[in-house]
Amino acid sequence: xxxxxxxxxAVDDGFRGxxxxxxxxxxxxYDKVVEIIAHQLQIDTDIIDEHTKIMEDLGAxxxxxxxxxxxxxxxxxLTIPDExxxxxxxxxxxxEYVESNx
Numbered sequence: 001x002x003x004x005x006x007x008x009x010a011v012d013d014g015f016r017g018x019x020x021x022x023x024x025x026x027x028x029x030y031d032k033v034v035e036i037i038a039h040q041l042q043i044d045t046d047i048i049d050e051h052t053k054i055m056e057d058l059g060a061x062x063x064x065x066x067x068x069x070x071x072x073x074x075x076x077x078l079t080i081p082d083e084x085x086x087x088x089x090x091x092x093x094x095x096e097y098v099e100s101n102x
Contacts, residue, residue, distance in 0.1 A: 030095050036075065037091065040068040050092040076102055 030050070038045045041058055054060045060068070065088075069080050072094070078101050080088075088094050 026095065026099060029099055030091070032075065033072070033091060033095050033098065036068060036071050037094075040064055040071065048091060050090070050095070052091045053089055054091070054094075055089075072098060078102055 034045050034048050037043075037048060037054065037058070041060055041064060043058065048058070052058060054065060054068075055062075065085070069085060069088070072078075073080055076098050078098065080097070080101075084097065088097055
């Protein structure tokens with residue numbers, strides 16, 4: 001997989017450099033986000049990593065994305081404004097967004 005495989009995260013790798021000292025918390029958030037994405041798209045979690053693009057790599061359509069984000073809003077107790085949705089392209093984009101808006 002990636003960041004959680006007993007290796008020291010590099011500062012320039014995805015969202016890792018932005019969450020120093022928060023690895024267990026961000027890992028839990030990452031796992032929940034991946035679970036929601038996999039469930040929504042009916043795919044295996046093993047094909048998802050932090051750089052996966054939701055629409056381009058996983059073939060999600062706009063309805064899938066809206067339903068996925070609605071699930072995340074309910075699960076994490078936040079509201080994602082429409083103007084923020086187009087910024088959420090990759091799994092790490094979503095994890096960072098949720099983490100910073102909870």
